[in-house]
Amino acid sequence: MHSMALAALFEVLHIQNLFAIMVGVVFGLFIGSTPGLTISLGMVLLLPITFNLPPVTSICLLLGLFASGMTGGSFSAILLNIPGTPSASATAIDGHEMTKKGIGGRALGTAVTSSFFGGMFGLVCLALASPLIAKAALRFGAPELFALVLLGITLICSFGQTSMVKALISGILGLIIMTVGLDPMMGTPRFTFGVVELQAGISFLPAMIGLFAIPQVLVGIAGKTRVIPQYRDKISGVLPRIRDILKLLKPMSLGALVGTGVGAIPGAGGPIAVFLSYDYARRISKKSLNFGKGEPEGVAAPEAANNAVAGGALIPMLTLGIPGDPITAILMGALMIHGLVPGPLLFQQTPQFVYSVFWAFLFANIMNLLISLSTIKIWVSVLKVPEKILLPIIATLCIVGTYALRNTFFDTGIMFCFGLLAYFMNKYGFPVVPMLLAIILGPNLEKHLRMSLIISQGDPSIFVKHPISLIFIILSAISIIGPFLAPALKPKRRAYR
């Protein structure tokens, strides 16, 4: 075990992998600090590059982006009151107030330090919890695995969606799309219309790029161009003092704890974690009245939380094969392209790779801290890059990236179709994340469902007879029915009061 951890460490310390982490961190800071560009978009833009890289180098690149994208999101939140990523929304509340007071540099320093603290806390939890969860999950058979995948999809549908029906429709459409191609059990073509390229099914990559990148390009070109205010003041006092960091340990610890916990729940995601941690930090703080008026504790708690989410979200993805949010879903897709299927078997069959993920995440957090603190003034100037330059380059990268998959424009067409679909879905209130998750988990869902029914000779009670499967199915049912019942329960509570 220790020898494998050491071997993984030496592998990650290879110059190529350290360089990949650095590139990922720099790209993540750029993506995060540019309003309008999301970490998911950054991930899908990097995915085509990872085909030709070894799996460990690929994961180093993507984890570097994951760790730093969250931090970069806070820069525009603090300086311009425009969160670079949704997870930086809570940081803007006190961070921008600090900027208004002329201590924006201190707010940025606090954000970077807290992000590092949160990231490291998430990593420790990931390293400690995931081997145990994976070991327990090894006992799962087909019924448990089906119920688990079902739970992952339903949780994504239920969390933070404005309409549960629309979220479920999005998920089911994703599952229908994944029925295209050769049948996983018999190898008979399904809905391929005689098109040879469709026999292998719809690839993850064009779908992911289309769902996340093309709508942003379409919004920028088809819609109104956003006018982003420019930050012109000088930044100073970024390097935090030890004394200040020690004072912020309590909100940082709270944020890290909440972030890791919420991140580990599939579907909950960063925005929920940051607002929860902000609220808890305000409640336990002696300076609660200063919250909202430029209080550093109001920056430390959500920033620690949003980076801890990364570690937390990796736990269900690596151990159970259930991504917690769109970013981990894309990461999972990246691993699957390399033939590595996240889940308990990953720990059993390729333990050295799992250790490499832990080490890569550690170095990503360290590099994020060092690069962020030393180059923060550069990222402030990145805020000035206009969308009219970025969007055409993103569009070109999407087209070239999907072409690179199989050297055919067929995938580019698929990507653009997904882009159009996602654009209209966004416009009419259909979330795209359930569709993405269904596309990634769909084949497994079908495989485990059919295997379970073959084992039971067509008897569906197999899912109820297995206790763990029963628990997952009950939780899935609650996550579907809960949002429908919630509005009905609310008036009763008010009447009782």
Added chain:
Amino acid sequence: MKKANIIISAILIAFCSFFAFLTARLPQRNLPNTLGIDFMPWTLFIILFSLSLILLLKSVFTKSKPKQGQGITVREVGGVIFLTLLVYLYVRVMSYAGFLMTTPLFIAVLMLSSGARKWKGIVAVSVLATVGIYFFFQKVFQVQLPGGLIF
């Protein structure tokens, strides 16, 4: 949004019917102790059809306007059609003229449509971005980009 939801529900129900038609035509293989290849599609059809009906009924019987999505304007539809045609044209022409010839034009047109007006900036960005992407994919990552008939 209420009207839009009714139209979307109708489209989804129409899609369900088409999907059911395709599923019914799937080849059948009677093997012992196995479920047919149409098992999953039929299951998904039933769920999607039920959800589409729920959305339709909710939309018809809901009085207040739900605050979901923003709808789409004529200008946005025009933008979507423009980009679709531009990408189609770019991909078609690239097959003949190659990546290096077509990409600067594609980027320049996109920049113009995004509101860029300074010619020097447009030329600089489109040429530099093309060369950068070409170098990155073709030289660093050994991805063969379309050369066309000229290169």
